[in-house]
Amino acid sequence: MAAIGLSNVSKSYPGGTMAVDGVSLLVADGEFIVLVGPSGCGKSTLLRMVAGLETVTGGEIRIGDRLVNKVEPADRDIAMVFQNYALYPHMSVRQNMAYGLKNRGTDKTEIARRVTEASGILQISEYLDRKPRQLSGGQRQRVAMGRAIVRDPKAFLFDEPLSNLDAKLRVEMRGEIRLLQRRLGTTAIYVTHDQLEAMTLADRLVVLNKGKIEQIGTPIEVYGKPQSVFVASFIGSPAMNLINASVAGNELRLGEMTLPLGERVIPQGPVTLGFRAEDAKPAISGANLRLKAAYVEELGSGKLLHSFVDGQRVVVWLAPDTQAQEIFTFSIDPSKMHFFDHSSGKRLT
Amino acid sequence: MVENRPILDFLTHAVLIIGIAFIAFPLYLAFVASTHEQTAFTSGVIPVLPGNQLIENYTIMLGTGISTSGAPPLSLMLRNSLIMALSIAFGKIIISILSAYAIVYFRFPFRMAAFWIIFITLMLPVEVRIIPTFKVVADLGMLNSYAGLSIPLIASATATFLFRQFFLTVPEELMEAARVDGAGPLRFFRDILLPLSRTNIAALFVILFIYGWNQYVWPLLITTKVEYYTVVMGIKRMAAVSDAEPQWHLVMAAVVLAALPPVLVVVFMQRLFIKGLTETEK
Numbered sequence: 154m155a156a157i158g159l160s161n162v163s164k165s166y167p168g169g170t171m172a173v174d175g176v177s178l179l180v181a182d183g184e185f186i187v188l189v190g191p192s193g194c195g196k197s198t199l200l201r202m203v204a205g206l207e208t209v210t211g212g213e214i215r216i217g218d219r220l221v222n223k224v225e226p227a228d229r230d231i232a233m234v235f236q237n238y239a240l241y242p243h244m245s246v247r248q249n250m251a252y253g254l255k256n257r258g259t260d261k262t263e264i265a266r267r268v269t270e271a272s273g274i275l276q277i278s279e280y281l282d283r284k285p286r287q288l289s290g291g292q293r294q295r296v297a298m299g300r301a302i303v304r305d306p307k308a309f310l311f312d313e314p315l316s317n318l319d320a321k322l323r324v325e326m327r328g329e330i331r332l333l334q335r336r337l338g339t340t341a342i343y344v345t346h347d348q349l350e351a352m353t354l355a356d357r358l359v360v361l362n363k364g365k366i367e368q369i370g371t372p373i374e375v376y377g378k379p380q381s382v383f384v385a386s387f388i389g390s391p392a393m394n395l396i397n398a399s400v401a402g403n404e405l406r407l408g409e410m411t412l413p414l415g416e417r418v419i420p421q422g423p424v425t426l427g428f429r430a431e432d433a434k435p436a437i438s439g440a441n442l443r444l445k446a447a448y449v450e451e452l453g454s455g456k457l458l459h460s461f462v463d464g465q466r467v468v469v470w471l472a473p474d475t476q477a478q479e480i481f482t483f484s485i486d487p488s489k490m491h492f493f494d495h496s497s498g499k500r501l502t
Numbered sequence: 503m504v505e506n507r508p509i510l511d512f513l514t515h516a517v518l519i520i521g522i523a524f525i526a527f528p529l530y531l532a533f534v535a536s537t538h539e540q541t542a543f544t545s546g547v548i549p550v551l552p553g554n555q556l557i558e559n560y561t562i563m564l565g566t567g568i569s570t571s572g573a574p575p576l577s578l579m580l581r582n583s584l585i586m587a588l589s590i591a592f593g594k595i596i597i598s599i600l601s602a603y604a605i606v607y608f609r610f611p612f613r614m615a616a617f618w619i620i621f622i623t624l625m626l627p628v629e630v631r632i633i634p635t636f637k638v639v640a641d642l643g644m645l646n647s648y649a650g651l652s653i654p655l656i657a658s659a660t661a662t663f664l665f666r667q668f669f670l671t672v673p674e675e676l677m678e679a680a681r682v683d684g685a686g687p688l689r690f691f692r693d694i695l696l697p698l699s700r701t702n703i704a705a706l707f708v709i710l711f712i713y714g715w716n717q718y719v720w721p722l723l724i725t726t727k728v729e730y731y732t733v734v735m736g737i738k739r740m741a742a743v744s745d746a747e748p749q750w751h752l753v754m755a756a757v758v759l760a761a762l763p764p765v766l767v768v769v770f771m772q773r774l775f776i777k778g779l780t781e782t783e784k
Contacts, residue, residue: 206678227684239675243697252693253683300683 155217155307156182157203157340163211164198164364172198174364175212180308180342185334187343189351190361191387196344197312199361203342204233204310216307227256232301233310237317238293240285240300246272247281250299264303271303274333291322298330302337309334311343315350327353348388352376360384378491382498385427385491391457391468393491398426405490408463412441415487419501427491430457430470433483442483444469449477529761536560536754543750559755576756579733582651583715584763586732589652590714591707598658599699602665603691607677617666624659628720636723646727655720661706668702669695704774712764733760 157180164173173195180186188196201207203214205226214221221229232253240249247268254264272278275295285293294314301309311330315323331354334341345351351358352372360367360375360383368380379385385393398407400419405412405426433442444460444467456471458481469483492501531548538553567575604610605617628635635654644650672695680690696703721732731739737760740753768775 204678204682206681226678226681231682233679233682235675235679237673237675239673239679241676241679241694243694243700252680252685256684256689300679 155340156180157308157342158215159199159203159212160215161212162199162202162209162214164195164202164207165210171364173202176361176364176366177212178359178366178369180340183338183340185331185341185343185354185356187345187351187355187358188361189345189348189358189387190367192346194361195364196346196361200310200312200342200344203308204231205229230304230307231310232304232306232308233312234297234301234314236313238285238297238314240293240296242285245282245284246277246288246296246299249285249296250303253300253304267303267305268299271299274302274336275299290318291326294318294326298333302333302339307340309339309341309343311341313345314343315345316347323350330354349390352388360387362387378500379427380500382425382427382493385493389429391430393427393429394467394469395493396426396462396465396467397423397495399423407442410441410443410462412485412490413487414490417487417490417492417502419492423495424501425493425495425498427493428485428489430468432489433469433485435471435475436482436484442485444481444483446477446479446481532754532757532761536751536758538751540747540749540751544747555751559751560759563752563755563759574728574731574736576733576736576759578729579731579736580759580763582648582730583732583734583760585648586651586717586721587711587714587763589648590655590717591710593652593656594658594661594710595703595706597656598661599665599696599703601662602669603695605662606666606669607687620659620662622659623657624663628655628717632719632723639724645724646730648730650724651721651730651732652714655714655717658710661710664702664706665699668699672698701774701777704771705777708767708771708775711767715764 159176159178159180162173162176163171165171176195176199178186188199190196198207202209203216205221205224209222216229216231226233241252244252250268250271251264254267259267268281269278272281275298277292277295277299280288280292280296285296288296297314314330315326318326327350330343343351343354345354355372357369357371358375359369362383368375368384370378375384375388379388379393382395386395396407398405400406400414400421400423402421403414403417405414405419405424407426444458444462447459447461449471450457450459453473455473456475458469458471460467460469460481469481471481493499494501531550534550534552535543535548536559537556538549539555542549542553563576565575565577567578601616601620605613605620639645639650639654642650644653676694677690680694685693716734717732718734718738721730722735722738725731725735733756737753737756740756741748
């Protein structure tokens, strides 16, 4: 187990494309870090640089106290779980798990002991002599994890390990990965494009966009206080509503509507208002957000009202027993409003 | 295709049977001819039913050969052919799998140039480059040797290309997983790539063995000593005798014996052969 330090890490390709641009991050010993972002944001490249599968073109990567920029993947003492599992198809589960240890010259009885132990933890003891093609997706996933944990590495690196599983299994394996990492206390870096996976797994999550870090924080911090429009729109489902508005005095102008800002002090002029679907409360008196229903989505546990303000989409959560009507009225607690700079997209307060 | 129409059944069977007859009848004739005495051919008509000289004819061919035509006993020529065909098949597989490995998995200057040069040699089979090749082999003192018989035929663009195409279908993550697991290039090749290529190797072996076995012009050119004659060229010598009737019964026995090893290779490797050409184990 070890901490992982990235300082100003960059990856540029010949031709000038920057896949990762000056990322600095300190992963504490035993911490579960999730790198999340849309495809092409550089999260996989970053992980692969930590693994040693991509060369580092700038900055430093340290695992423990050791600078590993030029160290071969095998000598970094990390284990990686791949998206398509990358199990060796001609080897049995047992051989798959033992291969890394065998290559390191581990004693045979020690290998057997560790494989037995790891397969016990992952409940794959009965499949040890099967070939990967005889296993289901979930079982393969477990074997891939088994291959990682038998080595007792300093860190686990997960590269979208659940994206090939069906939805139900994904939720199940998500929980297991979390439990396993807690139990072993091994530092883990996990890459995903699924914000829900990121929220549920992470001790801290790192939101990446175009090769740069947008925000680092605990799931609650990132959800509750997004530092930019990008983070606000990426984290949370449904995505945060983002509407162009303007501040005049202590009121917010939103098309033809005005919302009171109460105690909030916001620079005058145009801003981007953000609020979560669940933060707009239905109200009769003091209601100042009037939304004309475009359509309503039924979720079972509630409904989602889709509407448009000045041509911008607004989604608001409704209680399951809400009656259908043409115009809905809401009020938003000013403390639940998020304000972003109109041009840079950065959080204002 | 799935419909069950008697007339279609009849037609498809008829086509198949005619096709098989075209291929099988000459073989059958050769076999029948090899079971008769020489006198059976003097009338100019080849008999259609087997005779009673089967064991005698084959014993002569395997034991002493037809001394008059300057051909050694067939057992010696069969052995030479076998050595040549196996050397060519294994040599080709080893060389081409290694060069394909280099081209697919390593980044080095002129990698694509190397690939294209190998690929271009597809256009230069032995027959095209036979004179310069002969000169080189003669200068190296490899005439009348097993090395001379097999080495010039070992380079294979086809096999290199096939292995390259197969390696390209192996997921890159497998190589990365092996790297994380501490397998260097050679260990990855031995532990992962070779076992995965098993069926491809088997399929290629069948094709290349037959290619090597059927070589005619090259052995004819570079062997002058009887102990290096191969069976395919030996048959030619037996059939072309001057001032005498060819001993067709014995020639046919040689033909049947020469045709046997490739057939056996195909029969015994059939399962792997088909697997190697049609599916990949991934």
